Amino acid sequence: MTGFWIGLGIVLVIIVVLVMYGIGIYNSLIALAERYKNSFSQIEVQLKRRYDLIPNLVDTAKGYMQHESETLENVIRARNAASGAMQAASAAPGDAAAMQGLMGAESALAGAMSKFSVVMEAYPDLKANQNMMQLSEELTSTENKVAFARQGYNDAVTAYNVARQNFPAIAFASMFGHPENAELLEFKDSALFQEAPKVSF
Amino acid sequence: MDFFQQQDQARKNSKRLIILFVLAVLGVILSVYLLLSVAVTGYNTSMADGRKSIDLIALLTNWQTLLMVGGGTLLLVGGASTYRMSSLRGGGQVVAASLGGRPLQQSTTDRDERRVLNVVEEMAIASGIPVPPVFLLDEDGINAFAAGYSTQDAVIGVTRGCVQTMTRDELQGVIAHEFSHILNGDMRMNIRLIGYIYGIMAIGFIGWQVFRIALYSGRGRRSSKDSNPIPLIAIGGGLIAIGAIGVFFGNWIKASISRQREFLADASAVQFTRNPLGISGALMQIGASPVHGEIKNPSAPEFSHMYFASGVTSMFSGMFSTHPPLEKRILRIQPHWDGKFPNRRTRKPAELANDSKKEKSETRKRKIAKGVTILAGIEAIGQPTPSHLSLAHKLIAEIPEVIKEAARNPYGARAVLYSLLLNHEPTARQQQLAQLRKNADRGLAEMTEAVAAQVSKLDAQHRLPLVDMTLGALKSLSPTQYNNFRANLDVLIKADNKIELFEWVIVRVIHHHLGPPDRSRPKYHRLENLTSQCNMLLSLLAWAGHGNPAEVQSAFDAGAQVLHIPGLNLVPRAQINLTKLGDALDILDHVEMGLKKSLITSCAQCIVADHQVTPSEIELMRAIADSFGCPMPPLLPSSP
Numbered sequence: 001m002t003g004f005w006i007g008l009g010i011v012l013v014i015i016v017v018l019v020m021y022g023i024g025i026y027n028s029l030i031a032l033a034e035r036y037k038n039s040f041s042q043i044e045v046q047l048k049r050r051y052d053l054i055p056n057l058v059d060t061a062k063g064y065m066q067h068e069s070e071t072l073e074n075v076i077r078a079r080n081a082a083s084g085a086m087q088a089a090s091a092a093p094g095d096a097a098a099m100q101g102l103m104g105a106e107s108a109l110a111g112a113m114s115k116f117s118v119v120m121e122a123y124p125d126l127k128a129n130q131n132m133m134q135l136s137e138e139l140t141s142t143e144n145k146v147a148f149a150r151q152g153y154n155d156a157v158t159a160y161n162v163a164r165q166n167f168p169a170i171a172f173a174s175m176f177g178h179p180e181n182a183e184l185l186e187f188k189d190s191a192l193f194q195e196a197p198k199v200s201f
Numbered sequence: 202m203d204f205f206q207q208q209d210q211a212r213k214n215s216k217r218l219i220i221l222f223v224l225a226v227l228g229v230i231l232s233v234y235l236l237l238s239v240a241v242t243g244y245n246t247s248m249a250d251g252r253k254s255i256d257l258i259a260l261l262t263n264w265q266t267l268l269m270v271g272g273g274t275l276l277l278v279g280g281a282s283t284y285r286m287s288s289l290r291g292g293g294q295v296v297a298a299s300l301g302g303r304p305l306q307q308s309t310t311d312r313d314e315r316r317v318l319n320v321v322e323e324m325a326i327a328s329g330i331p332v333p334p335v336f337l338l339d340e341d342g343i344n345a346f347a348a349g350y351s352t353q354d355a356v357i358g359v360t361r362g363c364v365q366t367m368t369r370d371e372l373q374g375v376i377a378h379e380f381s382h383i384l385n386g387d388m389r390m391n392i393r394l395i396g397y398i399y400g401i402m403a404i405g406f407i408g409w410q411v412f413r414i415a416l417y418s419g420r421g422r423r424s425s426k427d428s429n430p431i432p433l434i435a436i437g438g439g440l441i442a443i444g445a446i447g448v449f450f451g452n453w454i455k456a457s458i459s460r461q462r463e464f465l466a467d468a469s470a471v472q473f474t475r476n477p478l479g480i481s482g483a484l485m486q487i488g489a490s491p492v493h494g495e496i497k498n499p500s501a502p503e504f505s506h507m508y509f510a511s512g513v514t515s516m517f518s519g520m521f522s523t524h525p526p527l528e529k530r531i532l533r534i535q536p537h538w539d540g541k542f543p544n545r546r547t548r549k550p551a552e553l554a555n556d557s558k559k560e561k562s563e564t565r566k567r568k569i570a571k572g573v574t575i576l577a578g579i580e581a582i583g584q585p586t587p588s589h590l591s592l593a594h595k596l597i598a599e600i601p602e603v604i605k606e607a608a609r610n611p612y613g614a615r616a617v618l619y620s621l622l623l624n625h626e627p628t629a630r631q632q633q634l635a636q637l638r639k640n641a642d643r644g645l646a647e648m649t650e651a652v653a654a655q656v657s658k659l660d661a662q663h664r665l666p667l668v669d670m671t672l673g674a675l676k677s678l679s680p681t682q683y684n685n686f687r688a689n690l691d692v693l694i695k696a697d698n699k700i701e702l703f704e705w706v707i708v709r710v711i712h713h714h715l716g717p718p719d720r721s722r723p724k725y726h727r728l729e730n731l732t733s734q735c736n737m738l739l740s741l742l743a744w745a746g747h748g749n750p751a752e753v754q755s756a757f758d759a760g761a762q763v764l765h766i767p768g769l770n771l772v773p774r775a776q777i778n779l780t781k782l783g784d785a786l787d788i789l790d791h792v793e794m795g796l797k798k799s800l801i802t803s804c805a806q807c808i809v810a811d812h813q814v815t816p817s818e819i820e821l822m823r824a825i826a827d828s829f830g831c832p833m834p835p836l837l838p839s840s841p
Contacts, residue, residue: 005266009273015410016277016403020284027288034298042611042677045306144644145612148682151642152611155679 025169026176032163033094036156036182040093042149043185047086050142054079054113057135061116064126071112071119078112081105094157094182106187150185157182205582205798205831218390221454222397226278229404229447234270236439277407282400289392292354293347294334296507299500300346302336302358307609307674313364320369320376321357324473325673326666327593328380328585329823329832331714332673333357337364342495343487345509347379348388352832353714355383360496363509366486366546374470374480375509381469382507384583384832387462391507394458398451399503405444412437459506459523467530475587481534484510488527489542578836579801582826589834596666596835601655604667607648611678614671615686616645618711620653621664622693622704633696641689661816665823666835668707672714683715702745702817705779706824709786713828723793728800731792732768734785735761735800738825740772741782742807746818752811760807763799786828797829 058072065072085105089098126132161181164173173179289295297304305314318335325332330352338344340360349355357379367375382388415433470480487494487510494510505511506523524530531538581589597605607613619637624630637646659667678686690711694704728735743757754771761769789800804825808818819836826833 005269009269012273012407013276015407016280019406020280024284024288031295031298038304038677039679041303041306045308045610049308141644141648144642144648145610148612148642152677152679152682155681 022172025172028163029160029169029173029176029178032156032160033178033182036153036160037093039149039153039156040090040185043146043153044086044090046142046145046149047082050139050146051079051083051086053135053139053142057132057139060129060131060135061120061126064123064129065119068119071116075109075112075116078105078109082109094160096180096183099183099185103186110187146187150187154184154186157184205794218393218397218454218458222451225401225447225450225454226275228450229278229401229443230271230274232443232446233274233404233440234267236443237270237436238266240436240439274404277403278400280400281403282396285399286392286396289395290350293349293356293388294354296346296348296504297336297356297358299498300336300338300358300496300504301498302338304677305335305337308606316369317359317364317372317376320372322670322673323590323593323597324373324376324380324585325593326597326669327473327589327834328384328583329669329827329834330355330383331669333383334673334676335359337361338496338498340496340498342492342497343367343483343490343510344494344496345375345379346504346507347382348391348504348507349383350389350392351830352383355388362490362492366490367483370476370479371483371486372479373474374476375483377470377473378466378480378509380473380585381466382462385462385465385469387466388507390458390462391504394455394506395503398448398455401447401451402444404447405441408437408440408442408444410437411440455506456523460525463524463530464533467534469584471534473585473587474590477534481531481538484527484531484534485542486546488531489545491545578822578833579798579805579826581834581837582801582831585834588837592835592837593666596663597670600659600663600667604652604655604659605670607652608667608670609674611674611682612642612645613648613652614674615641615689616648616652617656617667617671618675618707619645619649619689619693620656621668621707622690623649623653624697625657626697629697633693636692636696637689640685640692642685661820662835664703665706665710665820668710672711675711675715678715687711700779702779703820705783706820709783709824710827724791725796726793728764728766728792728796731789732766734788735764735766735803736769736772737777737781737785738789738800739769739803739807741777741779742804742818742821743771743810744774744777745821746808746813746815747811756807756810759810760803763803763806765799786825790829797831801826801829801831 054075058075061072082102082105085098085102089095089102092098120126163169164178164181305318307318309315309318314337317337321335322332333347333349333355334357336356336358338358338360341362342360343362343366345357345359345363347355347357357376359375363372363375382391411433415437467480471477474480494508496508508524510527511522511524528540585593600608604617608617619641623633634646634650637649641649656667675683675686690708694700694708725731739757739760742760743753747753747756757769757771789797792800804822808814808822823833823835
């Protein structure tokens, strides 16, 4: 008789322990996923700010660079593409395709911007323009913030990926709705106005 | 009732709660035992073809079985409760995340979001706690909640419906209500409640499992004579029923405690804002809205007792509602209310220009004379008044926009704190900046320099509120970033080879709020064994604010008198250092609430002994109160 009770007790305890353990893994994965998604929204705020600044920059430059309209158009096009890519990414932060898209668009934008800054070297008046100086300073500080927020995001993604791949979490991760690693976000640090590229002839 | 009594009261309530809970668990154990006994007897009876092999009465009186069942049930309920509470240890962020909340960015440009953040910021500065992160729930219902373990990890949540329909006054009432939950120690109790009920629910859960196993085995091995699924099905069903009954009583306990705390929070909200129209208006809006306070998230019921208004409609109103009826709450605030809800408002009425204008004129109306009473500050711990609110509003308004913008995002918040630590002496300052350029993130040194130019113009009384503002943003640093930040703080402080009092205060406050939270219970109920710690604390205060030895001694005596314990002696200046003070404060943090009040009072007496209170003494005082977990509002200038 006692044997039955002990058996039942042991089975119950084992069930409880297993279930609790599973719930623990489930919850911690959710919490970590939540954290990296939140970190992405920090990047988003700064990127948005940057995408707002770029048209102002181009407008200011237009008056001085009539003959460089192609460069300016490239910047605007790259900016629009990056803005679109960011919206896609913010709908699904951590998703590999969306993140790759954002990285690609960002590097195209960085390319267009660096071309712009090379061209700008030829217009000392523009460089001395008060409005231009202010805008470029703000752009630089926004880029610093993007880099910082990106670091925070990557830390959170790494923590999530590590937790997901640990044993025994890896065995349940797909079942719990975490089938894939989240994607890190790496931008080529554009650092536009910090070190203007040297042009050699 | 002051802050300390409220905290004690909350603890007493928790004790009552535990007793009720233990009774509920005992009831559950007995029912489980009864159920299993009957099931086993039935099983044996059917096996033995009608011959009664085991007497039900004999089995029921078998204490060994009782012990076994009792132990098992206790283990299960206790384990599940502990588990649930530990999963909520992450604090308010976890609760907000499980309700689907999205943290509001301090740098938001949305006007409604900005307004909530401003109201929360003012309320936090007015009550002297770091600005808590605000989460937005994407729900149409009008509701709000505060969650967390202590002021260190508190968060505020608001629904979109709430943000969009409320006027600023109403919003202020709602936020004040939530702050009262934070300051009255309700949040800790809320988390306990969730844990306990989860524990009882686990029994029902096990019941479901047994039920399913029984059905499965019944289908799979129908031919085998040994397995008769009926008892297992009965056991499963019974456990489900017991779980349900347990949850029934659990929810009843939860509701009865929660309703009292809601009335208290409403009353406190009126006290904080002295504007009954704000909170009653908010309640009326909830009544008028077709969705009321509904929160649709599937996890909503578990947190039902945390909301501003009932977020979940329950079948049995009255006994099980975690909130008193809206009408009753409004009538307590406005006894002459006619019982009619106003017309439904879908969006808040256009308020005259931006809301700060109206308040500014209010601030101006209040006469603010010179002079400071630090003792009144102790009364205000946990109970900010409208004067504190308007002072907070004024302080925030006086801080230049550049600094505020920096303080509100995690990138710039670090620059603000670094700039507070910069030396006034140019060479030392350059050295510090050089260190920052080397170790800190790109562009941060330049930003620090730019911010410092503004920060140095600030009054001393802005400094701690500014630190409080940065703490909210700094909470979103990743662990790596936080460690780097702490390392840089240390470098800045040690650059001149001496630690100033204010530098120590900043590090103390930051470590207390951003470091790992300490949640141990009060360990000391008497101060007698802690004389050396009390000596260190009072001696430092005495030496910090007084010049000649006679004054120091009399200041020390003034403080020591309050404590009523023998063996207090002034520590010589040479033996005092801030590390020892930090250690002493860590130990004194473990005394019970009533004793903390005497400690804080004695510190204040020590400071005012010479009738002169310097800004650095005020900062020190607030840092000490803060490390005791007693948020002290900024001191009101008052007439002498």
